[in-house]
Amino acid sequence: MTAILSVSDVWKSFFGVPVLKGVSLELQPGSVHGLIGENGAGKSTLMKIVAGVYTKDSGTVRFDGREVDYTHPLQAMRAGVATVFQEFNLLPDRSVAENVFLGREPRKGGFVDNRGMARRTAELLAELGIDFIDPEARVSSLTVAEQQIVEITKALSFDARVISMDEPTAALADHEVELLYGIIRRLQQRGVAILYVSHRLKEIFDLCDTITVLKDGALISSTPASDLDAAELVRRMVGRSIEAFFPDPLPGTERGPVRLRVSGGGNDYIDGIDLQLHAGEIVGIAGLQGSGRTELAEAIFGAVPFSRGTMELDGAAVRIGSPRRAVRSGIALITEDRKAQGLALAQSVLDNALLVIRGVFPSRTRAARRRIPGVLSSLEVSFRGLDQEVQFLSGGNQQKVVLAKWLATDPRVVILDEPTRGIDVGAKVAVYTLMRELAAKGVAILMVSSELPEVIGMSDRIVVLHDGRISAELEPGSSEEAVLSAATGTGALGEVVQ
Amino acid sequence: MTATAAPARRRRIRLDSTVIVYLALIGVIIVGAILVATVGRNFFSLGNIRDILTGMSVLGFVAIGQTLVILVGSLDLSVPYVISLSSLMAATTMAGQPGNIAAGVLVALLVALVIGTINGLIVTGLKVNGFIATLGTGLIISGYLSTTYQGSTGSVPAQFQFIGATGIGPVPISTIIMLALATVVFLFLRKTRTGHHIYAVGGSLGVARLSGLRTATPIIVAHAICSVTAALAGLLLASRLGVGTPTVGSQGGYDLLSIAAVVLGGTLLAGGRGSIWGTIGGVAIFAVLDSVMSVLQVNPFLKDVVRGIVIVAAVAIYTGRVVLERRARFSTKEVRR
Numbered sequence: 001m002t003a004i005l006s007v008s009d010v011w012k013s014f015f016g017v018p019v020l021k022g023v024s025l026e027l028q029p030g031s032v033h034g035l036i037g038e039n040g041a042g043k044s045t046l047m048k049i050v051a052g053v054y055t056k057d058s059g060t061v062r063f064d065g066r067e068v069d070y071t072h073p074l075q076a077m078r079a080g081v082a083t084v085f086q087e088f089n090l091l092p093d094r095s096v097a098e099n100v101f102l103g104r105e106p107r108k109g110g111f112v113d114n115r116g117m118a119r120r121t122a123e124l125l126a127e128l129g130i131d132f133i134d135p136e137a138r139v140s141s142l143t144v145a146e147q148q149i150v151e152i153t154k155a156l157s158f159d160a161r162v163i164s165m166d167e168p169t170a171a172l173a174d175h176e177v178e179l180l181y182g183i184i185r186r187l188q189q190r191g192v193a194i195l196y197v198s199h200r201l202k203e204i205f206d207l208c209d210t211i212t213v214l215k216d217g218a219l220i221s222s223t224p225a226s227d228l229d230a231a232e233l234v235r236r237m238v239g240r241s242i243e244a245f246f247p248d249p250l251p252g253t254e255r256g257p258v259r260l261r262v263s264g265g266g267n268d269y270i271d272g273i274d275l276q277l278h279a280g281e282i283v284g285i286a287g288l289q290g291s292g293r294t295e296l297a298e299a300i301f302g303a304v305p306f307s308r309g310t311m312e313l314d315g316a317a318v319r320i321g322s323p324r325r326a327v328r329s330g331i332a333l334i335t336e337d338r339k340a341q342g343l344a345l346a347q348s349v350l351d352n353a354l355l356v357i358r359g360v361f362p363s364r365t366r367a368a369r370r371r372i373p374g375v376l377s378s379l380e381v382s383f384r385g386l387d388q389e390v391q392f393l394s395g396g397n398q399q400k401v402v403l404a405k406w407l408a409t410d411p412r413v414v415i416l417d418e419p420t421r422g423i424d425v426g427a428k429v430a431v432y433t434l435m436r437e438l439a440a441k442g443v444a445i446l447m448v449s450s451e452l453p454e455v456i457g458m459s460d461r462i463v464v465l466h467d468g469r470i471s472a473e474l475e476p477g478s479s480e481e482a483v484l485s486a487a488t489g490t491g492a493l494g495e496v497v498q
Numbered sequence: 499m500t501a502t503a504a505p506a507r508r509r510r511i512r513l514d515s516t517v518i519v520y521l522a523l524i525g526v527i528i529v530g531a532i533l534v535a536t537v538g539r540n541f542f543s544l545g546n547i548r549d550i551l552t553g554m555s556v557l558g559f560v561a562i563g564q565t566l567v568i569l570v571g572s573l574d575l576s577v578p579y580v581i582s583l584s585s586l587m588a589a590t591t592m593a594g595q596p597g598n599i600a601a602g603v604l605v606a607l608l609v610a611l612v613i614g615t616i617n618g619l620i621v622t623g624l625k626v627n628g629f630i631a632t633l634g635t636g637l638i639i640s641g642y643l644s645t646t647y648q649g650s651t652g653s654v655p656a657q658f659q660f661i662g663a664t665g666i667g668p669v670p671i672s673t674i675i676m677l678a679l680a681t682v683v684f685l686f687l688r689k690t691r692t693g694h695h696i697y698a699v700g701g702s703l704g705v706a707r708l709s710g711l712r713t714a715t716p717i718i719v720a721h722a723i724c725s726v727t728a729a730l731a732g733l734l735l736a737s738r739l740g741v742g743t744p745t746v747g748s749q750g751g752y753d754l755l756s757i758a759a760v761v762l763g764g765t766l767l768a769g770g771r772g773s774i775w776g777t778i779g780g781v782a783i784f785a786v787l788d789s790v791m792s793v794l795q796v797n798p799f800l801k802d803v804v805r806g807i808v809i810v811a812a813v814a815i816y817t818g819r820v821v822l823e824r825r826a827r828f829s830t831k832e833v834r835r
Contacts, residue, residue: 090705092701093766105694112688112689
């Protein structure tokens with residue numbers, strides 16, 4: 001079978017820094033090609049070159065046998081090379097059909113044929129096996145998964161023969177991932193070749209026929225999926241084994257007295273929360289999407305406060321009714337969504353690092369300003385200067401700035417919600433190490449995470465949520481199966497440790 | 499063992515904004531009718547209805563154009579001066595001669611078309627924010643008006659004055675023309691590519707560009723139409739007054755009033771969402787308020803206070819209306835706040 005898209009020996013640098021060093025890969029019609037590597041390995045750059053967002057410095061890209069060099073995404077789209085980016089290109093206030101045919105609205109007698117447009121959209125959706133999306137529904141009324149389907153439908157409307165997907169499951173709930181799998185299989189049957197970029201090994205093995213591994217911009221391997229197992233894949237990606245990821249507790253770390261106690265806590269989203277957090281302890285919160293993980297973090301931090309139950313900090317009863325209250329009491333929350341909730345993207349590293357101090361403890365600003373450079377360098381943030389805008393930092397460095405912002409407040413309790421989402425392995429290890437250091441200093445840490453290896457590898461105790469309630473409390477080193485069965489509500493409560 | 503956890507879906511509660519506008523209009527009419535009845539007058543008398551509809555027409559023309567400009571993500575502050583200019587152009591060209599009516603109308607509309615196109619070109623070509631661009635062109639026109647005309651000038655023949663003065667039953671001709679124009683613009687937005695692209699460009703310039711649209715076209719078209727509808731308002735004022743007046747537009751405060759009517763009608767000030775019929779509803783609310791307040795002989799300063807409260811309250815309601823609500827899993831009854 002001949003390749004529909006073949007990339008050979010592609011090089012690309014930005015400002016003299018090479019990000020792709022002679023990468024090659026071939027996509028076969030009707031197959032799914034997994035592209036995997038750490039952040040910064042060059043996956044997105046390669047994808048954007050294929051999509052016409054970036055132009056390559058050298059090398060060739062052939063589509064359907066002919067050499068191509070797209071300079072605009074639309075040009076690639078029209079030729080049949082479509083891309084579903086992580087950030088959707090949709091107009092939230094327009095209908096599904098209007099989005100699918102934007103710029104190519106079908107006309108009848110010179111006027112836009114709204115009915116025909118809706119009908120055609122329904123046909124395209126049906127080809128993907130989707131019957132629950134109304135072509136006339138407003139995009140903003142759809143779930144993220146449905147919006148993604150609209151993007152794929154748009155790609156299909158261009159008769160795409162190659163579709164690249166960048167982390168398509170990043171924002172999807174588990175049952176929605178199944179839906180995406182179904183759509184990908186339909187596309188495969190139509191002979192569409194799919195370039196699938198993902199961090200999640202399970203998906204890569206579930207879906208892909210061929211797996212290409214990139215590391216530091218270079219091609220490591222491009223092999224049939226059947227020749228690989230997860231351990232081997234990780235080894236190729238990071239050049240080290242998965243155990244080395246999670247640092248051991250530092251010597252001298254002691255489980256101290258109870259720092260935070262929640263008794264019978266509840267609000268609209270969670271209920272019956274009994275939780276104790278000791279000084280020097282890392283407690284992992286696991287659970288499925290929608291189980292109330294983030295809501296628990298937000299309740300403790302006062303963003304969406306508890307309306308029932310009591311809370312104690314170091315033995316004293318507290319009422320945390322707002323984030324400001326939480327910060328004053330020594331609680332920090334590193335939020336799930338760094339860009340929307342953690343950083344002022346257009347402001348400098350220094351301003352971001354001082355954000356909380358200036359807002360809540362203005363009298364400490366001067367002292368904090370002296371400390372910030374030290375905190376940043378201890379976190380190994382790489383940046384050009386304190387006045388650099390944080391939007392120009394990598395995801396890992398942005399997350400470190402968020403951490404620095406909170407460390408400057410000397411918190412007693414630190415809540416981390418998905419602390420390593422979308423950051424590279426090196427930065428992940430830095431975050432884990434920092435957590436261990438904080439624990440050694442007697443800080444109580446609550447880590448909310450959807451990545452089971454992380455929860456299991458870092459936690460002294462694992463609290464599992466299911467449908468807004470605590471369904472189990474597990475020992476460190478529990479198996480992924482034990483956590484999952486508690487999270488899905490299928491496990492017996494016999495595993496509760498107490 | 500299929501314990502599939504129901505996903506905690508985030509739900510969006512959204513009533514169509516045009517529906518809300520008309521519900522608000524009905525509310526205003528009911529309250530207004532009661533208030534008017536307390537002073538022994540009939541809100542629904544033919545004379546009063548004619549007054550309200552007459553009050554709608556001038557602002558209606560301006561607001562229809564302003565809707566397009568706001569939908570595309572811009573603003574037009576030059577409308578009052580275009581109104582004055584077109585009233586003068588028409589009145590001086592006509593100079594009391596019935597044979598010159600067509601020429602006068604044409605000159606006024608063409609001049610407006612040129613001004614609107616220039617506004618659009620400044621916004622798209624020079625990348626000047628619409629607010630500033632039209633503030634600038636408005637000032638330029640205003641300067642021209644005050645140096646060239648000392649007061650009311652020209653004269654409009656009786657046949658042209660007829661348009662502003664008659665009606666079919668209680669419905670003035672001018673209001674019928676305004677509603678016909680609203681229908682045409684409604685169809686333009688719904689049935690033409692440029693109409694669709696006005697929403698697209700206002701919704702997200704980036705998405706529009708990546709979808710291959712010529713993003714300048716909808717912006718220029720919106721500005722051009724806006725100036726032309728402002729000129730129609732100017733023609734109507736000339737017809738009513740019988741002369742062209744250099745201050746008729748700015749005295750009416752049509753720049754901010756038209757923006758307020760558009761926003762009151764549920765169109766997003768940032769662009770991309772809204773409708774012509776919402777705007778007409780917003781204009782009607784203002785007209786009813788004005789009518790009720792003049793029947794009640796409310797102090798003119800208080801009138802502005804009421805208008806201001808209505809605008810702020812409306813926008814507050816719209817903002818609160820689009821609630822991204824998480825489904826409550828547990829009872830909310832014992833929530834303490």
